[in-house]
Amino acid sequence: MKKRDMNRDWIATARTLSEALPYLQRYDGAIVVIKFGGHAMGSDEAMETFARDVVLLRQVGVNPVIVHGGGPMINQMLDKLDIKSDFVGGKRVTDAATMEVVEMVLSGRVNKRIVQAINAQGGRAVGLSGKDANLITCDPADPTLGLVGNPSQVDPAILHTLFRDDAIPVIAPLGAGRDGETYNINGDTAAGAIAAALKADRLLLLTDVDGVRDASGEVVTELTSDQIREMTKEGTIAGGMIPKTETALAAIEGGVRAVVILDGRAPNAVLLELYTEHGAGSLIRPK
Numbered sequence: 439m440k441k442r443d444m445n446r447d448w449i450a451t452a453r454t455l456s457e458a459l460p461y462l463q464r465y466d467g468a469i470v471v472i473k474f475g476g477h478a479m480g481s482d483e484a485m486e487t488f489a490r491d492v493v494l495l496r497q498v499g500v501n502p503v504i505v506h507g508g509g510p511m512i513n514q515m516l517d518k519l520d521i522k523s524d525f526v527g528g529k530r531v532t533d534a535a536t537m538e539v540v541e542m543v544l545s546g547r548v549n550k551r552i553v554q555a556i557n558a559q560g561g562r563a564v565g566l567s568g569k570d571a572n573l574i575t576c577d578p579a580d581p582t583l584g585l586v587g588n589p590s591q592v593d594p595a596i597l598h599t600l601f602r603d604d605a606i607p608v609i610a611p612l613g614a615g616r617d618g619e620t621y622n623i624n625g626d627t628a629a630g631a632i633a634a635a636l637k638a639d640r641l642l643l644l645t646d647v648d649g650v651r652d653a654s655g656e657v658v659t660e661l662t663s664d665q666i667r668e669m670t671k672e673g674t675i676a677g678g679m680i681p682k683t684e685t686a687l688a689a690i691e692g693g694v695r696a697v698v699i700l701d702g703r704a705p706n707a708v709l710l711e712l713y714t715e716h717g718a719g720s721l722i723r724p725k
């Protein structure tokens with residue numbers, strides 16, 4: 439039985455839904471790749487809200503693809519095992535012992551936690567890593583980084599099969615080498631490569647800052663490729679933001695229609711970005 443009190447909140451909710459119509463039409467059938475970073479997934483509540491948003495996307499005709507990170511969770515496990523870990527240019531230097539922990543944490547704990555959260559909201563999430571169905575083949579990124587891979591080939595066939603089956607792929611950023619090795623891929627890099635292979639309509643990089651900040655700390659709402667290069671050169675874009683902006687540039691070049699870097703901790707960040715006039719974060723698109 440519905441309550442019949444028409445207070446202002448309900449009226450505003452109905453208006454928001456009504457105003458979403460053009461966006462619902464725009465994204466019907468669209469492919470939206472979402473990178474869910476380890477910092478963005480922090481609390482159980484953030485995980486639950488994210489999962490609800492993803493199930494809602496699927497319900498309104500979007501094909502969402504989740505590519506996750508898990509850096510903080512890998513750090514925790516490495517600490518427990520007393521294994522030291524260094525980052526160079528936002529990427530983890532990965533030796534064989536570190537790789538074992540990375541795979542265990544990403545493919546195991548983190549992947550299954552997201553799959554379960556989506557399924558608990560009524561979705562049909564399927565967990566896989568870049569090693570499944572030849573999704574991501576890697577070349578070594580740089581000899582100083584060890585087993586860090588750069589995607590050299592992406593075969594998205596399995597993702598199209600999952601879309602047809604009404605399923606939501608949840609992908610751990612690992613790849614197979616040509617030599618049979620397993621490679622650790624930065625989550626942003628993996629998301630960008632998958633988005634490019636799918637020619638996705640949107641790539642959303644969810645992180646723990648409200649966008650890309652300029653030298654005075656202000657979020658830049660629209661960024662060009664030239665601005666990104668300049669801000670990286672002068673050191674304004676640093677650390678974990680480097681793989682994100684590098685990914686954005688490569689994804690746009692690879693045929694993704696637009697990339698948004700936004701705060702995944704903000705409630706309903708994905709819905710706000712896609713279905714309201716408001717938008718969120720920093721938008722990067724072709725000139």
Ligand SMILES: Nc1ncnc2c1ncn2[C@@H]1O[C@H](COP(=O)(O)OP(=O)(O)O)[C@@H](O)[C@H]1O
Nearest residue numbers: 475476477645646647650651674675676678679
């Ligand atoms: N110009 C910048 N604008 C915003 N964040 C930046 C910038 N340069 C560096 N950063 C850092 O990048 C971090 C995001 O990267 P990272 O911690 O790897 O996120 P995630 O775990 O979500 O992938 C931010 O928390 C911030 O500390």
Ligand SMILES: CC(=O)N[C@@H](CCC(=O)OP(=O)(O)O)C(=O)O
Nearest residue numbers: 476507508509529530623624625
């Ligand atoms: C090569 C490399 O750096 N791989 C990352 C993979 C996880 C990741 O990207 O996690 P976030 O998105 O939470 O940072 C790592 O080992 O931490």
